[in-house]
Amino acid sequence: MLKEYLVPSAGNDHRPLLLRPRTVLFVCMVVLAFEAIFLFGTVSLVPRAKLISAIAVNALIEETNAARITNHLPALRESPILDAAAAMKANDMAGKGYFAHTSPSGTTPWYWFQKAGYDFSSAGENLAVDFSNSSDVTQAWLNSPEHRANILNIDFTDIGMAYAEGSFDGHPAIYVVELFGAPALPSFAAKTSPPPGVNARAVSVAGVSAVSAPSVAVATSAVPKAPGVGTTVPAAEVKGATITIPNPARTVDYIYFALAAVFAVALGLNVFIKVKIQHPQVILGGMLVILIAGLCIVINQHFAVPPPVVL
Numbered sequence: 562m563l564k565e566y567l568v569p570s571a572g573n574d575h576r577p578l579l580l581r582p583r584t585v586l587f588v589c590m591v592v593l594a595f596e597a598i599f600l601f602g603t604v605s606l607v608p609r610a611k612l613i614s615a616i617a618v619n620a621l622i623e624e625t626n627a628a629r630i631t632n633h634l635p636a637l638r639e640s641p642i643l644d645a646a647a648a649m650k651a652n653d654m655a656g657k658g659y660f661a662h663t664s665p666s667g668t669t670p671w672y673w674f675q676k677a678g679y680d681f682s683s684a685g686e687n688l689a690v691d692f693s694n695s696s697d698v699t700q701a702w703l704n705s706p707e708h709r710a711n712i713l714n715i716d717f718t719d720i721g722m723a724y725a726e727g728s729f730d731g732h733p734a735i736y737v738v739e740l741f742g743a744p745a746l747p748s749f750a751a752k753t754s755p756p757p758g759v760n761a762r763a764v765s766v767a768g769v770s771a772v773s774a775p776s777v778a779v780a781t782s783a784v785p786k787a788p789g790v791g792t793t794v795p796a797a798e799v800k801g802a803t804i805t806i807p808n809p810a811r812t813v814d815y816i817y818f819a820l821a822a823v824f825a826v827a828l829g830l831n832v833f834i835k836v837k838i839q840h841p842q843v844i845l846g847g848m849l850v851i852l853i854a855g856l857c858i859v860i861n862q863h864f865a866v867p868p869p870v871v872l
Contacts, residue, residue, distance in 0.1 A: 567827045568834060575838045579827045585846035589853055592820070596857045599813055618722045621739065624699040625712055625720060632713050640742070643721020646677035647738040650686075654736045655727020660690050673740075679719075680745040685711040687739040690729055698737055717741040814858045821854035 569575040578584060626636040650673040654660055662670050670686040687708050689698045702708035711717075721740040728734060828847035832839065 567830055569831045569838065575831075575835050576840055576843050577827050577831055579824065580831060580843040580847045582842055582846055585850055588820070588850055592817070592850075592853055592857060596813075596860070600860070618724065620695040621699060621722050621737070622720055624696060625739070628699070628703055628712055634713060634715055635718075637717060637720035637741070640679070640719040640721050642677050642679045643674075643719055643740045643742055644723055645721070646673040646679055647721040647723035647740045648725070649673050649676060650740075651723045651725035651736045651738040652727075654688075654729075654738075655725035655734075658728045658730075660688065660729055660736065662686060662688065670740075674742065679742055681742040682745045683714075683716045683743045685714060685717065685741040687711055687741075689737040689739075691734045702739070711739075711741055714741065716743050718743045814861055817854040817857050821851045824850045824854075 564570070565573050565577070566579040567577050569577055622637075622639055629636055650670065653664060653668070653673075657664065659665055671684060674681055674684055687702050689701065702712060719742045721742075722738070724735055724737045726733070726735055729736070824847045828844065828851070831843055831847070
């Protein structure tokens with residue numbers, strides 16, 4: 562039966578069933594319909610799902626504490642002051658369109674601790690942008706040695722988390738900031754209110770919605786405060802190995818590639834087995850499917866979701 566679809570013979574009038582116009586038309590319609598649905602989901606539905614899931618601040622804190630408990634460390638307590646600092650940092654990145662521990666103007670992570678009023682003995686920062694959900698963010702951090710070191714740092718007692726919507730590298734994105742700290746004074750832990758006018762949760766940039774984009778998470782090493790230096794202790798940006806999370810666009814491209822390969826095989830068999838018996842419609846049909854599959858792959862490179870990575 563498979564031979565009838567792929568190999569030209571007298572039984573199929575030297576027109577393999579896979580390359581006949583009716584089959585080619587059906588395959589092309591299915592591919593185009595599937596690609597349209599995939600692109601619609603990528604451009605319209607996925608960003609909204611990302612928006613809803615990436616802002617699950619409570620889930621991120623719970624997952625961070627779950628990792629600590631699994632490693633026999635005490636859970637971190639959520640600090641409204643660190644929430645405020647994280648919100649200000651996230652909003653600064655979203656508003657200015659950068660993704661780094663130190664802003665283009667030279668503002669370090671520790672500036673936000675100071676501005677929120679958190680006097681620390683040690684502190685750390687994890688960043689992420691445009692992951693598909695909170696569990697992916699936490700797992701990416703845990704898979705990176707530097708981020709994991711922050712999460713499992715025994716010196717930290719407090720945690721703050723926030724997100725902001727903005728633009729990064731020309732595309733809308735969601736930024737996530739995770740801050741860690743240990744207060745410099747025992748009485749500091751009792752402080753429960755963020756500075757006036759500061760939202761201790763998410764701060765969004767109006768008019769921008771999230772879409773899929775390359776995602777990066779980076780971590781600063783925990784930096785103890787040097788005596789007399791204050792909260793602007795410089796911290797080197799530490800980058801770990803790249804970790805790729807499964808990319809739906811790549812999976813779809815593999816399907817298109819496999820489809821094109823099957824039709825290329827059928828086309829090759831048709832041309833070379835019966836060199837003297839050729840049917841232009843059959844050859845053009847096979848080439849059309851290969852062309853459409855290739856076109857869909859190219860389109861996905863421009864519109865589909867790139868894979869999140871950790872640096």
